[in-house]
Structures are given as C-alpha cells and as structure tokens.
Amino acid sequence: MVVAGNYAYVALDSDGLRIIDVTDPANPFETGFYELPGFAAWGVVVAGSYAYVAYGYSGLRIIDVTDPANPFEAGFYDTPGLAYGVAVAGSYAYIADEDMGLRIIDVTNPANPTEAGFYGSAGWAYDVTVAWNHAYVSEGINGLRIIDVTNPANPTEAGYYDTPGVTEGVAVAGSYTYVADNLGGLVILRFHTYHVNLPQVLRTIP
Numbered sequence: 001m002v003v004a005g006n007y008a009y010v011a012l013d014s015d016g017l018r019i020i021d022v023t024d025p026a027n028p029f030e031t032g033f034y035e036l037p038g039f040a041a042w043g044v045v046v047a048g049s050y051a052y053v054a055y056g057y058s059g060l061r062i063i064d065v066t067d068p069a070n071p072f073e074a075g076f077y078d079t080p081g082l083a084y085g086v087a088v089a090g091s092y093a094y095i096a097d098e099d100m101g102l103r104i105i106d107v108t109n110p111a112n113p114t115e116a117g118f119y120g121s122a123g124w125a126y127d128v129t130v131a132w133n134h135a136y137v138s139e140g141i142n143g144l145r146i147i148d149v150t151n152p153a154n155p156t157e158a159g160y161y162d163t164p165g166v167t168e169g170v171a172v173a174g175s176y177t178y179v180a181d182n183l184g185g186l187v188i189l190r191f192h193t194y195h196v197n198l199p200q201v202l203r204t205i206p
Contacts, residue, residue: 004046007031007068011041017053019068032069036061043085043096043127050074050110052093054083060095062110077113079103085127085169087135092116092152094135096125102137104152116152121145127180131172134158138167144179144189163187 001010008020008028016035022028034051036058043054051063051071059078065071081100086093093113095103101121107113119135123142128135135147135155144167146159165184170177179187 002045007065009044009046009051009065011044011053013040013042016041017044017051017063017071019065019071021068032065032067032071034061034063034071034073042083045086045088047088050107052086052088052107054086054095056082056084059083060086060093060105060113062093062107062113064110075107075109075111075113077105077115079105084125085138087128087130089130092149094128094130094149096128096137097121098124098126101125102128102135102147102155104135104149104155106152117149117155119147119155119157126167127169129170129172136170136172136177138170138179140166140168143167144170144177146191159191161189 006023008022010018012018019032020028021031039058040056049066051065053061055061062075063071064074079097081097083095085096091108093105093107097103102119104117105113106116123139125137127138133150135149137145143162147155148158149155163181165181169180177189181187
C-alpha cells in the first residue's frame with residue numbers, strides 16, 4: 001500500500017489494485033480499481049501519473065491513474081519470476097522477482113517497458129526499495145542484500161546483512177534501513193556512508 005496525494009493505492013492480492021479516496025481520513029471510500037483476473041497483486045508504488053504494480057506471475061503492470069476513478073493499463077512487462085515487490089527511481093522500476101532476483105525495468109516509455117538489467121538472488125526476493133543508487137532487497141532467509149544500481153545494465157552487490165529472521169519487507173529513510181524480519185521483529189540498521197557492507201545494528205525489536 002502507498003499513499004499519494006489524496007489517494008491510497010492498495011495491492012489487494014486477487015482483488016487487484018484498489019484506489020481509496022482518503023481526503024477525509026474518517027470517511028475513506030473506494031474511487032476506482034484495476035483487476036487482472038487470475039493473478040494476484042502484491043506490491044504497488046506510484047510515480048507521476050502511474051501506479052506500478054507487482055502482479056505476481058503476471059509481472060509488472062503499469063496503470064495510468066490520471067483519473068483515479070477510471071484507471072487503465074498503459075503497459076506491462078512479464079518478469080520471469082513471481083513479482084512480489086516494486087520500487088521506482090528515475091526511469092527505472094525495480095522488481096523483487098522471487099527466485100529470479102532483482103529485475104531492473106526501463107519504464108521511460110510506459111507503453112513499452114524493457115528489461116535493462118538484473119541481479120540474481122541467493123534466495124527469494126520479496127521486497128525492494130531504492131536509495132542513493134542502491135537497491136535494498138529483502139531475500140527471506142538469506143537476509144538483506146544491497147545492490148549497486150548506478151549502472152542499471154550491470155548491477156553489482158555492494159553489501160549484505162544476514163538478519164536473525166526471515167526478511168519480508170524493507171524501507172530506507174535518511175541514514176537508516178528498516179527491515180521487517182518476520183519472527184526476528186523489526187531490525188533497524190545504519191550503514192556507513194562508503195561501506196554499505198559494514199552495517200551497524202542499532203536495534204532489534206521482537
């Protein structure tokens with residue numbers, strides 16, 4: 001789920017993308033939706049006039065939400081794995097594609113997205129976020145992997161942290177990385193500016 005402007009965009013499994021008007025938080029209501037029958041929506045981000053949806057076995061779906069009451073598909077890219085998580089930075093969408101790792105999709109032309117590069121996963125990639133030219137990928141039992149995406153055509157591993165549990169979600173804010181680690185709880189990390197392979201564990205909240 002992500003909030004942009006007066007709307008919340010919710011990836012709701014087999015019920016697809018639901019667009020909720022939250023102008024009045026005490027009285028939210030659905031204003032529009034997009035469904036792809038037979039597939040499950042797992043993750044969503046919004047950039048500009050588009051919602052980028054990680055749609056499981058149907059890959060990346062790019063939905064034009066200029067009119068939230070009437071969203072429609074602008075383009076898609078069928079990733080080779082199971083698209084769980086998605087992040088967008090600049091002209092690229094980054095897909096956590098389960099056993100097929102991190103897929104980097106050029107979305108300069110939303111009607112014709114193409115794969116720019118990829119980085120294979122040691123485990124199952126569940127979620128991804130991008131900050132400072134690095135993609136932070138939660139890889140389940142294999143922890144948190146940090147990928148340098150300065151050159152999207154040739155991503156390389158910059159760092160790694162083996163969390164105590166099973167990493168299922170990740171977010172970055174400022175100097176901190178927040179990892180949803182299943183039974184390991186919330187793990188908060190701070191990486192040295194020039195040494196992302198040397199994290200400082202600030203706190204683990206079970």
